[in-house]
Amino acid sequence: MGRPGALESLSPAAPEAALVQLGRLLQAAGYTFTAVSPASHERVVARRLEAGAEDALRQIFGWNLPFRQALLPPAMFDLLRAAGAVCELGGGRWRAAIRWATLADRLYLHSGFPAHAADSVFFGPDTYRFVTAIRQYLATAGTPAGQVVDVGTGSGAGGLSVPAAQTTLTDINPLALRYAGINAALQGRQVSLQAGDGLAPVSAPAALIVANPPYLMDAGRRLYRDGGALGIGLSLRIAEQALARLAPQGTLLLYTATPIERGHDPLHAALAALAARRGARLDYHESDPDIWSEELARPAYRHADRIALVTVYLRPITQTADAACRSDP
Numbered sequence: 001m002g003r004p005g006a007l008e009s010l011s012p013a014a015p016e017a018a019l020v021q022l023g024r025l026l027q028a029a030g031y032t033f034t035a036v037s038p039a040s041h042e043r044v045v046a047r048r049l050e051a052g053a054e055d056a057l058r059q060i061f062g063w064n065l066p067f068r069q070a071l072l073p074p075a076m077f078d079l080l081r082a083a084g085a086v087c088e089l090g091g092g093r094w095r096a097a098i099r100w101a102t103l104a105d106r107l108y109l110h111s112g113f114p115a116h117a118a119d120s121v122f123f124g125p126d127t128y129r130f131v132t133a134i135r136q137y138l139a140t141a142g143t144p145a146g147q148v149v150d151v152g153t154g155s156g157a158g159g160l161s162v163p164a165a166q167t168t169l170t171d172i173n174p175l176a177l178r179y180a181g182i183n184a185a186l187q188g189r190q191v192s193l194q195a196g197d198g199l200a201p202v203s204a205p206a207a208l209i210v211a212n213p214p215y216l217m218d219a220g221r222r223l224y225r226d227g228g229a230l231g232i233g234l235s236l237r238i239a240e241q242a243l244a245r246l247a248p249q250g251t252l253l254l255y256t257a258t259p260i261e262r263g264h265d266p267l268h269a270a271l272a273a274l275a276a277r278r279g280a281r282l283d284y285h286e287s288d289p290d291i292w293s294e295e296l297a298r299p300a301y302r303h304a305d306r307i308a309l310v311t312v313y314l315r316p317i318t319q320t321a322d323a324a325c326r327s328d329p
């Protein structure tokens with residue numbers, strides 16, 4: 001490029017630093033974008049061939065439309081290149097390989113559209129609903145006193161929405177942890193990033209564990225989408241692991257979904273059995289009776305009537321509480 005400016009002031013081995021700097025420039029420019037479902041995204045971008053001058057940043061970084069270099073401020077273009085996050089399409093057109101979304105005035109880096117790669121980093125309508133559930137919980141429970149863990153953190157939006165002194169973000173996808181680290185840096189947050197399966201990397205007791213794990217049976221086995229057996233395998237594993245890691249007054253807030261077959265909810269049945277076995281308290285709410293209805297056309301869902309979105313709270317029943325109950329007349 002040979003132009004003086006952002007590129008030259010960066011260490012060449014610092015794509016993370018370039019992305020943090022790009023995020024700061026977008027924030028300074030007042031950038032906002034609400035991430036939508038893949039189906040809505042596809043319909044909206046089908047309306048135009050490339051980004052235009054009006055609303056250019058949202059078209060480039062939100063909708064991921066092809067763009068001409070002159071549309072982007074040079075410093076932003078240089079940072080995109082320094083991060084290796086732009087593809088040359090030919091004919092003088094480029095496309096950002098990443099997206100930025102906003103949630104509650106905060107900016108989140110996530111994967112470019114379409115998110116077909118197995119290691120894509122998710123951010124979508126479920127992220128907004130998940131964070132709303134966390135906020136509702138915090139409004140009554142208050143700020144957790146102790147470690148907060150967001151398992152399957154993706155961009156980090158769930159864990160970063162909790163104002164905790166000690167935050168651990170875990171994911172099985174290293175790219176998710178890389179993006180979550182960038183998003184945390186943008187918010188000036190110190191977090192611990194832990195790679196691994198479910199809660200395996202977490203040993204210290206947690207005051208609050210939040211999770212929006214994959215909950216579908218995904219033929220492509222994408223990490224952000226495939227929830228294992230019936231789509232609920234990972235949710236159940238997280239619930240089991242959480243009971244071994246929650247502090248006595250701790251809570252697991254699990255935002256997930258389950259197939260319903262002839263009125264039977266396999267996730268509720270399995271969680272109720274787990275809670276009974278482990279002496280835990282289960283609160284289970286169906287928050288949407290019918291999501292991802294297009295999945296019902298797939299062979300994996302041939303026996304399902306619907307897919308229900310649920311919010312689950314699981315709490316250990318403490319020794320003290322048990323003892324108090326037993327000593328009641």
Ligand SMILES: C[S@@+](CC[C@H](N)C(=O)[O-])C[C@H]1O[C@@H](n2cnc3c(N)ncnc32)[C@H](O)[C@@H]1O
Pocket residue numbers: 121122123124126127130151152153154155156157158170171172173176196197198199211212213214215223224225234
């Ligand atoms: C639906 S995405 C949600 C991401 C984020 N929590 C949000 O709400 O935007 C599910 C996330 O779980 C991660 N994941 C999938 N399998 C996992 C596993 N076995 N252990 C930990 N994380 C996992 C994926 O990589 C992905 O980031």
